[in-house]
Amino acid sequence: MSAGGTYKRLLGESGSGGLEHADGAGAPSPPDPERLITQLSDEIGWLEEHLRRKADQAARERLMRGAERAVRKVVDEGAEAELDSRDLLRLEAVVHSDGSRPVLFVEDDFFDAADPAAANWAASLSRVQAELRTVCRAVGRVNDPSAPLGYQGSAWAIDDGVVVTNYHVLEVISAHPSRIDGEFGGVLKPDVEVDFGGEVGGGPSDRVFRISRVLGVGREGAPERAHPTVPRVNFDGLDMAVLELERVRGRPFPTPVQVARGDDPATHGALASRGRGVYIVGFPGSSLSTRPDVFAELFDGVAGVKRLTPGALTEGRGEVEGDARNWIISHDASTLGGSSGSLVVDLDAEGRKVLGLHFAGVPDRVNWAHRLEGMTPELAAVVPGWGSL
Structure with a gap:
């Protein structure tokens, strides 16, 4: 190899x-x-x-x-x-x-700048500390009591009580899942929830919300457009699910993140460009991992906790081979199974605009994310309050 x-x-x-x-x-x-x-x-x-x-x-x-x-x-x-x-x-x-390309533990909605692995990134990440904390608070672990490690992926708050994850994450927390023209068929498993804490050591316990229903799913790609070598990857489809959470009295939902939009006249849908610095927040290391987390071998129990991984976009809009819809970007931040559903956030500007929805990759080769600027119409159709700017 x-x-x-x-x-x-x-x-x-x-x-x-x-x-x-x-x-x-x-x-x-x-x-x-x-x-x-x-x-x-x-x-x-x-x-x-x-x-x-x-x-x-x-x-x-x-x-x-x-x-x-x-x-x-x-x-x-x-x-x-x-x-x-x-x-x-x-x-x-x-x-x-x-x-x-470090993998940094998130604690108290931030990372520890004293971590030796963070040295090259500490200044860039600390510069956007307030924005980064908002993003970290908005990312949750998709808990599934029936899963071997107790969870299946990552999700993040796009609106009040509304989260985005991958469709393939929704599939494994559902019974008899299917999708036709953006409509979901299937039944959520009992007791599936999103935990916006999930930090090493446990983190806050008052950030857990049950998933109540599916608001919408991305379209399935044409079978003939399936990736020739990577199973279950199809750049013609949209590996996305939008889920509503159940309210808990006295427990506020996390502040939603800001998403880069294709109809923003200030950016014209061109933020996600090659070489742009980004960071990812999610929960790497699930049972779906194609590559085990090497540090989980050393420290039992670190899998499934919130972590931050910085990197850069390696391909921007229209640069990913086989992406006829211009929906795909690639990045080189470190990810594992469990990172599915993580958000890809711009680091070069304010550190708060979400550029992508991570969904797949090939270990040591490439990581793919859906370019959210290219998905504005699909999100507007299912996310409450998402009209025109």
């Missing part, structure tokens, strides 16, 4: 800091294996202190040995390095810890 996206991130961005830009000048310096392994060890040590628990020693030793072996393979063989799935998993842990 080629090193793919992980190799490019590791070789091209380790130690460089800041955001990735399409016109970045200058050749990257080769990675320093000793520095990268030290950073990984420092990150594990910080997590031990922060989580107040020791990492599984055997898992830590396996990770460190495997990471060093994989990094040295990249250094020695360059772009031609042949890496198996275990190599890529260990390299991903290095990327998470070296500052290029």
Whole structure:
């Protein structure tokens, strides 16, 4: 297996800091294996202190040995390095810890700037602290008591008591799901809910709301337009579901996020452009993960908690191959199963406009999101109060 996206991130961005830009000048310096392994060890040590628990020693030793072996393979063989799935998993842990594409725990609706992995991003993220806190509060975990890990994905507040997630998340929290022309057929499972807390250590307990009904779903793509190599991905369809939550007396819903709209005369639907800095908030690490969370091997129980992952858009409007509707953008922020339904937020401007709805990816290759500016008519049809600007 080629090193793919992980190799490019590791070789091209380790130690460089800041955001990735399409016109970045200058050749990257080769990675320093000793520095990268030290950073990984420092990150594990910080997590031990922060989580107040020791990492599984055997898992830590396996990770460190495997990471060093994989990094040295990249250094020695360059772009031609042949890496198996275990190599890529260990390299991903290095990327998470070296500052290029970290996975940061959300606590008290923010991230801990003292995390060594946050160093390259702390200034950019802190600059939009107020906006980031609003976004973090608006993201919830889709709880499903029947699921092995107790949840199925992520959702976020687009209106008062209304959340957006993926249709494929709705499918697994429903019985006999179907969709025809934006109408949902099926029955929600009992006791499915959205938990807007879900932080490491538990977080606030008064942010849980039962899902009461489905307001609308995205259209299904034509079967002949299905992705040729990635199962259940169809760029002709819209992997979206809009859900209404049940009110709880004395418990306010989170403030809805601001969504980039295609009918905004100030932006003309062009915010989601290649190279734009973004961050994602969601709940990586569900039972649907195609790639296990390497830190969950070390610290039992960290899966399924709210995390923030910064990155950049790698393809903008009209640049994703096979996207005839201009609905798809791609990004390189770190994601896992459970990230499905997460929001992709602009970081370069005010740090608050939601540009995309993450729905799928290929590990170490690409992550895809629906471009919300291209979905304005579909959202306006089902979200209360979403008329013209």
